Each structure stands twice: as structure tokens, then as C-alpha cells.
Amino acid sequence: MATQDITEILANIVERAKSLDPVNSRKWFDELVLVQFDGGLLEIGCPDESSAQFLHDNCLAVFTQSVQNITGHLVSVKFGVSQQRQFSRTSADRPRWSLKLHPDYTFESFVVGPCNRLAHASCVAVSHSPGDTYNPLFLYGNVGLGKTHLLHAVCHGIRKKPFNTSIRFLSCEEFVNGFIRAIEQGKLADFQSRFRTVDILIIDDVQFLQEREQSQEEFFHTFNALYNNRKQIVLTADCAPGELPSLEERLISRFKWGLVARLDAPGYETRTAIVQKKAHLRGLSISEEIAGYIARKVKSNIRELEGALTIIYATAKASDSQITLELAQQALGDQDVVSERHISITEIIDAVTEYFDVRLADLQSKKRSQSITLPRQICMYLARNLTKHSLEEIGGHFGGRDHSTVLHAYGKIQQLHKTDPSTRAQLNELTETIKQA
Numbered sequence: 001m002a003t004q005d006i007t008e009i010l011a012n013i014v015e016r017a018k019s020l021d022p023v024n025s026r027k028w029f030d031e032l033v034l035v036q037f038d039g040g041l042l043e044i045g046c047p048d049e050s051s052a053q054f055l056h057d058n059c060l061a062v063f064t065q066s067v068q069n070i071t072g073h074l075v076s077v078k079f080g081v082s083q084q085r086q087f088s089r090t091s092a093d094r095p096r097w098s099l100k101l102h103p104d105y106t107f108e109s110f111v112v113g114p115c116n117r118l119a120h121a122s123c124v125a126v127s128h129s130p131g132d133t134y135n136p137l138f139l140y141g142n143v144g145l146g147k148t149h150l151l152h153a154v155c156h157g158i159r160k161k162p163f164n165t166s167i168r169f170l171s172c173e174e175f176v177n178g179f180i181r182a183i184e185q186g187k188l189a190d191f192q193s194r195f196r197t198v199d200i201l202i203i204d205d206v207q208f209l210q211e212r213e214q215s216q217e218e219f220f221h222t223f224n225a226l227y228n229n230r231k232q233i234v235l236t237a238d239c240a241p242g243e244l245p246s247l248e249e250r251l252i253s254r255f256k257w258g259l260v261a262r263l264d265a266p267g268y269e270t271r272t273a274i275v276q277k278k279a280h281l282r283g284l285s286i287s288e289e290i291a292g293y294i295a296r297k298v299k300s301n302i303r304e305l306e307g308a309l310t311i312i313y314a315t316a317k318a319s320d321s322q323i324t325l326e327l328a329q330q331a332l333g334d335q336d337v338v339s340e341r342h343i344s345i346t347e348i349i350d351a352v353t354e355y356f357d358v359r360l361a362d363l364q365s366k367k368r369s370q371s372i373t374l375p376r377q378i379c380m381y382l383a384r385n386l387t388k389h390s391l392e393e394i395g396g397h398f399g400g401r402d403h404s405t406v407l408h409a410y411g412k413i414q415q416l417h418k419t420d421p422s423t424r425a426q427l428n429e430l431t432e433t434i435k436q437a
């Protein structure tokens with residue numbers, strides 16, 4: 001096939017994928033290259049590992065559908081790092097470790113305002129000179145205020161540097177699960193050396209350590225080993241170290257040894273700038289007037305700000321129209337009408353128990369089988385999305401579970417919503433049923 005045809009095919013595929021799934025489309029998709037199109041396999045080259053991972057996790061289905069629509073053949077799609085680009089890299093900026101980084105979460109895409117200035121500046125400093133400035137660096141703030149984004153940005157920042165730094169970045173839940181597995185398999189020494197020999201250890205959501213005494217003990221020794229060797233430690237939590245009630249005092253005091261930086265909810269100007277930045281990332285241009293309108297309308301966390309942008313974008317795509325203020329008002333106005341009705345957790349539980357044919361008592365029990373855990377986590381996810389109850393209040397409906405359990409359930413289902421079409425369909429159906437009840 002002529003090069004011209006191939007290039008055009010890829011451009012068409014990307015265009016179609018973007019319109020099929022505007023939420024996950026990004027401006028940098030235009031930089032994708034066609035590596036191979038042969039024997040039912042289309043291999044697409046991405047700028048780096050994190051973008052290939054992003055496409056694989058979020059966009060495989062739409063790319064596959066697009067290529068099949070365009071070519072009329074059954075073709076499978078694979079994303080890799082483009083060799084072409086790899087050759088143009090210097091040895092210094094080639095990744096030396098495998099990290100699952102979100103390509104969107106960089107310092108460039110992070111909007112700095114009074115609410116997050118210290119957290120941002122300290123992360124930049126750490127990425128310039130790990131181990132030398134703030135150690136440990138402890139970021140805290142409510143959900144959706146950019147903690148995880150900053151951690152990814154630190155990793156991206158370090159990855160660009162010429163020095164050879166080994167980095168381990170994981171959620172606290174992964175740390176705890178890895179620790180449990182290591183004990184079960186009698187591989188504790190391996191586990192310990194994996195964590196104690198890195199130059200930088202970054203752990204997200206350390207509130208997950210609460211009430212997990214053995215993991216706390218293990219983490220305590222990991223912390224000491226790294227700290228004593230002047231290795232960088234970066235941690236996040238949903239509250240300040242002193243407010244983590246069931247965490248050992250000796251850990252809390254260590255968390256305060258370096259810099260503790262709080263992230264607050266952004267003000268109007270920062271919210272406006274964030275909407276513009278997010279739109280830009282998706283290759284959209286949005287007027288200041290509309291960005292300001294969204295920022296006035298959505299005041300809670302930034303994820304919801306992005307959600308509003310997505311609704312507006314999807315509405316414009318669906319009606320094939322430009323994004324105007326009227327369209328934005330119409331798109332978000334509808335949402336308001338829906339959210340005005342007060343939805344109770346009981347209604348959510350009723351819908352979910354009926355849907356999965358489980359009993360409320362099971363959801364409130366300590367049972368951990370998949371057939372009970374999934375509906376329980378879905379209830380928590382929906383309660384968080386559709387009601388204004390706090391994490392503690394939601395946990396209270398499910399046998400007095402604490403806020404970190406609810407947060408964990410929320411994250412898990414949110415991930416499934418992103419990656420698993422059948423869960424997404426179930427969630428949409430349940431949401432509709434609940435809203436229309």
C-alpha cells in the first residue's frame with residue numbers, strides 16, 4: 001500500500017476513534033504513527049510508553065472498531081512505542097524502568113493557583129533534585145484535587161533527567177497487597193529489597209495503611225532504610241498526618257519530618273484555567289466565557305469540572321454543533337434538573353440489590369466473595385456519585401466501613417468504568433434506574 005494511503009488510513013482511524021470516544025481522545029493522537037499494517041494486525045506507534053499504555057487501557061476497543069469500520073476487515077490493534085521516535089531519543093531520556101504513568105499528568109498540564117502552589121513547587125523541587133530538598137514530601141487534600149496528578153508529574157520530570165534514578169511509584173493498596181502476597185509466598189526478603197533499594201519511593205493514598213498494623217510496621221522499616229540513605233520519599237493522603245487516627249505515632253511523626261503541603265479546593269480563576277487546560281489537552285478550543293461558565297457552575301472537585309466539560313463536548317458532538325454558551329448551558333442545565341432530585345442511599349441499595357439479586361445483610365456483612373464485593377463496591381461508587389453524603393456516612397450504611405474503604409471501592413469501580421465496557425453498561429443502567437425511580 002502506498003505511504004500516502006497508509007497515512008490517510010491512520011488519520012481516518014484516529015478521527016473516527018476521537019468521535020466515538022471523545023472523553024478519552026487527546027490532542028497528541030495526531031502524533032501517532034503507523035508501524036505495521038499486515039496480516040490482520042495494525043500496529044500503532046506512540047510517542048512513549050505511557051501514551052501506549054493509556055491507549056491500550058482506554059482506547060483499544062474504539063480503535064479496533066474504527067479500523068474495522070474503515071477497512072471492512074477484522075483487524076486487531078496493538079499499541080507500541082514508535083521505533084522511529086525511539087531512535088531519535090538520546091540515551092539519556094530513554095526510560096530505564098517500567099512505570100505506569102498517565103501521559104496527561106505532567107507539570108505542564110497542571111494549573112498552579114493559590115490552592116496548590118506549595119504542593120506544586122515542592123514536587124518540582126523534588127523532581128529536580130530528589131533526596132536533597134524536602135524529604136519526605138507529604139501531600140494531602142480532599143479527593144480530586146490533584147495529588148495523584150502531581151505524583152505522576154514528579155515521575156515524568158525525573159524521567160526526563162539524564163541521571164540514572166530508580167523509582168518505585170505505587171498506590172498504598174498495592175504496597176499492602178504486595179506485602180501480604182510476599183508473606184504468603186515466603187518472599188519477604190525479595191519484597192523488602194525491591195522497596196529498600198530504590199532512589200525514590202512514591203506511595204499514593206497512605207491513609208490505606210490505617211488499621212493494617214503489619215503493613216505499617218513493614219512500611220516503617222522501609223521508610224527508615226530509605227531515609228537513612230538519603231533516598232527520596234513522597235507520600236499522599238486524604239488528610240494531614242496528624243489526622244490519620246489509627247496510624248502509629250512513630251509513622252505520623254516521620255511523615256512530618258520533611259515538608260507537609262496541603263492542596264485546597266481551587267478558586268474560580270484556577271478552575272477556569274483548569275477547564276481551558278483540559279480542553280486544550282483534548283484538542284478543543286474553548287472560549288473564556290464558556291470556561292468561566294463551567295467554573296462557576298461546578299465548584300466541587302476537579303474531576304467534576306472535567307466531567308462537565310465532557311458532557312458539553314459530548315453534547316456538541318452528538319448534535320454536530322459548535323460549543324457555544326447556549327449549548328453549554330443546555331448541556332449542564334439538563335444535568336442540574338436531574339441532580340435536583342434528592343437521591344437517598346437506600347434507593348441506591350434497593351436498585352443494586354435487586355439488580356444483582358443479593359441481600360442488604362450480605363452487603364453489610366464482612367463477606368468478601370466477588371458476588372458480594374462487587375455489588376457492595378458499586379453501591380458505594382453510586383452513592384458517592386449520586387448523593388452528597390460523606391465517605392464516612394456512606395461507609396456507615398455498609399456495616400460501618402471506614403472512609404478509606406469507600407474511597408478504595410470508588411477508585412476500583414471508577415477504574416472498571418473506564419476499562420470494562422460491561423461494568424460501564426451496568427453502571428449506566430443502574431444510574432438510569434435510580435434517577436428515574
Ligand code: ADP
Binds near residue numbers: 105111116148149150
Ligand atoms: P487526587 O489524587 O487528589 O484525588 P487527582 O490527581 O486524581 O486527584 O486529580 C483528579 C483530576 O483533576 C485529574 O484529572 C487531574 O488531572 C485533575 N486536576 C487536579 N488538579 C489539577 C490542576 N491543578 N490542574 C490540572 N488538572 C488538575
Ligand code: MG
Binds near residue numbers: 144147148204
Ligand atoms: Mg489520587
